[in-house]
Amino acid sequence: MFTTYEEAVSWIHSRLRLGVKPGLKRMEWMMEKLDHPERRIKSIHIGGTNGKGSTVTYLRSILQEAGYVVGTFTSPYFEQFNERISLNGMPISDEEIVRLANDIYPLSLELEESEFGGPTEFEIITAMALQYFGRVNPVDIALFEVGLGGRFDSTNIILPILSIITSIGLDHTGILGETHTDIAFEKAGIIKPGVSIVTAVKQGDALQIIKNIAIEKKATMYSLGSQFLINEHVSRDTGEGFTQQTPFRKWENLEISMFGKHQTENASLSVMAIEILNKYYSFLIEDEHVYSGLKKAYWPGRFEVVSNTPLVIIDGAHNEEGIEALVSELEKRYPDNKKNIIFTALSDKKLDNMINKLDAIADKITFVEFNYPRAARAENLFDLSRNKNKQYNKNWAMTLEENIRTVKADEVLIVTGSLYFLSEVKPYISKYLEK
Structure with a gap:
């Protein structure tokens, strides 16, 4: 067991040697041992090739403006490891990292001796986040960023109220497949039965894969360019401005402080998601929370x-x-x-x-x-x-x-x-x- 933060983080990072081990068997085993903290969390699942971190940030900022306690699970970190698991944008403490690592460490030892083999670094951190948001410090809502792909990613153990797929690109092709449709199939693995899916995927063949899986799962789909639109985009010295049309209303003169047309797409995903939370899940998020949340949102390392x-x-x-x-x-x-x-x-x-x-x-x-x-x-x-x-x-x-x-x-x-x-x-x- 660990007594210091350095010991805990050193152990977690030592699991990098195991690389990527797709599959949910180890996660399912750990969740069973922890009495299923993932079932206690109201969550949104965010996958895609690019834009996941920014979309998480826009959503968190809007929800915080509305007064909600928001947990986020993201990767990688920028200045300290603790950023991976954050509460209202603030990394959890060193002491909490030690406690969570001590919760997972005995399970890791057991798994090493099982038919499934020991957990990877990412699986350990995912389990820590689920334990934290589910039991140690329950939140109003948690935003989980997919690590790799979706279908076999360790975060796919959650049962979200909403899923988001930001974009599809030819990344991690050695694991996810060589074509946009191959990768779309893996990303669409986060779509759950009856759970709405919001996406900004542009490629027609990839989008059709996602649409087919959404239909199969009876999941209502909201696609950028079809169910919701970005209009009147303008680049400014301070960021970007745009207007958004959704199935429910028109948002005039939205502003973001991050640069790039692609950031307006990420922001539009968050606005569409917020409307779904308001309309179907009894969240109380006012217009001013959306406008101020988008404007205040900041995610390091994006232009x-x-x-x-x-x-x-x-x-x-x-x-x-x-x-x-x-x-x-x-x-x-x-x-x-x-x-x-x-x-x-x-x-x-x-x-x-x-x-x-x-x-x-x-x-x-x-x-x-x-x-x-x-x-x-x-x-x-x-x-x-x-x-x-x-x-x-x-x-x-x-x-x-x-x-x-x-x-x-x-x-x-x-x-x-x-x-x-x-x-x-x-x-x-x-x-x-x-x-």
């Missing part, structure tokens, strides 16, 4: 300007769709600035396509690497690039400092790639700039 002088942006563009959104936003907001990019990613991504898109806009690109089991090597990333002004350096901290020091007035420094990388970079940049 985030961490410094204006020098101009430094961090963005967790960790797959091809994310890179496309980043490139589009850079071209729109900084058309005249030279673009200096620092990039790294996980080795299981479609790296050639991602790097090609960055090459097209980069005046200079530097590839780095970081300490993570699936991280790509800087030299391998460098070899994939066709940019004429490219270099690599294994030491990302040295690269970062050197580039921040030399940013010119007509340049923008963009640090992008893996969210796991950015979780190390952001606090480092903050401390460096304070100097």
Whole structure:
């Protein structure tokens, strides 16, 4: 058993060696042993390729404005591990992490000796979150972000009142399948019988897969572009503005503080979800809660300007769709600035396509690497690039400092790639700039 926070977190992270083990058998076994805390939680399940974290943030912010106590389970963390399990946007305490780890540790030992094998890191953290929101500190509602896929993801043990699928992209193809329809089938695994599904999936074939499963499960489906629409989108210096039409009403002049057209789509999912909660689940959420909640919502590492002088942006563009959104936003907001990019990613991504898109806009690109089991090597990333002004350096901290020091007035420094990388970079940049 653990007596310190460091011991508990070290044990949890040690489970990374088990990698990804799809399936719900270990989760079902642990929930049975814990007397099913997941059944005590009113929850919303959020899956998809991109936009999960932002959608969770918009929903949490609106619900908090309405006075609800909101739990969130997200990944990865940005500054401290505890962020994975948060209460009203605040990470739970070190002491609570120790308590939860001690609840799960004996079960992990038992599982090791069973036919199912020991739980993975993500399964342990998921079980901790369910125990926390179900028994230790019950909440009005909990928002659970899917880790990988959906059908066999450990979070799929929950019985939500609403499901959301943000988008579909070709990510984790080695596990989820090579096509949009393959991936849509896995993502649609979170749809439960009779539970409404809200989605922003655009690809026709992928959307049809989701629709077919929704019909099979008798789950009412609300699709962006069909049942609800975004109109009058305008980009501003402070974020984005848009109007939204739903089956129930029209929302004029909604505003968000996060940048990018894709963020209006994530926000529209949250507005549609809020209307369903109001209409069918007796939540009391007023118009002002929606407007102020959207405006206040903040999620780190999403086209985030961490410094204006020098101009430094961090963005967790960790797959091809994310890179496309980043490139589009850079071209729109900084058309005249030279673009200096620092990039790294996980080795299981479609790296050639991602790097090609960055090459097209980069005046200079530097590839780095970081300490993570699936991280790509800087030299391998460098070899994939066709940019004429490219270099690599294994030491990302040295690269970062050197580039921040030399940013010119007509340049923008963009640090992008893996969210796991950015979780190390952001606090480092903050401390460096304070100097």
